[in-house]
Amino acid sequence: MDLPVMPPVKPMLAKAADRLPEGDGWHFEPKWDGFRCIVFRDGDELELGSRNERPLTRYFPELVAALSAALPDRGVVDGEIVIATPDGLDFDALQQRIHPAASRVDRLAAETPASFVAFDLLALDDADLMGRPLAERRALLEAALAGVRPPVHLTPATTDRAIAEDWFVRFEGAGLDGVMAKALDGVYTPDKRSQLKVKHQRTADVVVAGYRRHKSGDGIGSLLLGLHDDGGRLHHVGVATSFTARRRGELVDEVAPYERDALADHPWRGWGGAAGGAEPTRMPGAPSRWNAKKDLSWHPLRPELVAEVAYEHLQGDRFRHATRLVRFRPDRDPASCTYGQLDHVAPYELHQIFDL
Incomplete structure (x- = not known):
C-alpha cells in the first residue's frame, strides 16, 4: 500500500x-x-x-x-x-x-x-x-x-x-x-x-447495587446501576463513571453503609465475581472485547441506595454509554426505580434518512 x-x-x-x-x-x-x-x-x-x-x-x-x-x-x-x-x-x-x-x-x-x-x-x-x-x-x-x-x-x-x-x-x-x-x-x-x-441528555432514578474500584486503586471508579422490570427483578443497566480523584474518595464513605451483608440476598449474587462471592462467574456485563485483561471484579452493595443519573439513550434494555451521577436520592424508594420512568422515543425508520 x-x-x-x-x-x-x-x-x-x-x-x-x-x-x-x-x-x-x-x-x-x-x-x-x-x-x-x-x-x-x-x-x-x-x-x-x-x-x-x-x-x-x-x-x-x-x-x-x-x-x-x-x-x-x-x-x-x-x-x-x-x-x-x-x-x-x-x-x-x-x-x-x-x-x-x-x-x-x-x-x-x-x-x-x-x-x-x-x-x-x-x-x-x-x-x-x-x-x-x-x-x-x-x-x-x-x-x-x-x-x-x-x-x-x-x-x-x-x-x-x-x-x-x-x-x-x-x-x-x-x-x-x-x-x-x-x-x-x-x-x-x-x-x-x-x-x-x-x-441527547435525560435523567433517571436508578438503584446503586455495587461498585468497582478505580484502576489506580484509589477510591471508586464506577457505580453499578440497576432498574426493576414489571416483575420486580433488578437488571444491571450500566454504570456511572468519570469521577474526580476527590469524588472517588468521597464515594467510598457514602456507599459504605450499604456494604454490610450486601451479598447475602443480593439479586446479582449468581453472577459471582464480587468481593466475597462464592461462584467464579463474571460480574454483570460482558467482558471487554477490546481489553481482555481489564479487571471487571466488583463489590456488592445492598440495593437500597437510589441515585439520579444523566444518560443519553438506551440500547436495548441498557444505557448505551456510561452515565453521569447527578445526586443520590435518599427520598426515593428503590422499588420505584423501574424501566417505566424512561422516555420511549418514537421509532424513525432509517430508510427515511437514506436507503438503508
Whole structure:
C-alpha cells in the first residue's frame, strides 16, 4: 500500500456541546452510533482502521468487497461502521462482530450485515487532503461517491441549522446519537477534538447495587446501576463513571453503609465475581472485547441506595454509554426505580434518512 495518507491514522474527535452553534460557517451531520473507521484503499489493497488504530478488516468481510467496489481506486475515507435493522441502529449486534473465531464472524456477516457511512475524505489519488478545508473535502467526497449504493452510504449533511435541529429530534428514534457540527473552513486534525457533538441528555432514578474500584486503586471508579422490570427483578443497566480523584474518595464513605451483608440476598449474587462471592462467574456485563485483561471484579452493595443519573439513550434494555451521577436520592424508594420512568422515543425508520 502506497498512499499519501498511510495507516494508522487516529480520527479527528469531537467535544461535547449543549446546543448547536449559531451563525454561519457550520456543517451539520447526524451522529452515527457505530464503530469509527478510516478506510485505506490502494487498488486491490484495502484496510479498515479503527479509532484505537487496530485493524477492523477481518471482522467485517462483507464490507471489504462493497468498499472495494464503491470507493475510488486510491483514497482514504473516514466514516462509521453501523448495523441497521428495522428497529434502528443495533450497537449490540455490532459488538458481537469483534470475535476471534472466523467462523462466527462469517456467520454474523451473513445474519447481521454491516454498512459503512462515509463523512470525510482524507486523501484522493496522490493528494493529501487533510490540510484542506472541510467544504472542499466534502465536495470531493460527494463527487467520489456519486451514485454509491448500499451497504456504502454518504452521510446526509446540511449547513441549515434549522434542519439540523429537526434531525436532532427525529433521528433519535433510529438510534442515532445526536448531531455533529463541523467548521466548513476546518482542516482535518487527527486525535484532536476539533468538532462539536450535541447529544441527547435525560435523567433517571436508578438503584446503586455495587461498585468497582478505580484502576489506580484509589477510591471508586464506577457505580453499578440497576432498574426493576414489571416483575420486580433488578437488571444491571450500566454504570456511572468519570469521577474526580476527590469524588472517588468521597464515594467510598457514602456507599459504605450499604456494604454490610450486601451479598447475602443480593439479586446479582449468581453472577459471582464480587468481593466475597462464592461462584467464579463474571460480574454483570460482558467482558471487554477490546481489553481482555481489564479487571471487571466488583463489590456488592445492598440495593437500597437510589441515585439520579444523566444518560443519553438506551440500547436495548441498557444505557448505551456510561452515565453521569447527578445526586443520590435518599427520598426515593428503590422499588420505584423501574424501566417505566424512561422516555420511549418514537421509532424513525432509517430508510427515511437514506436507503438503508
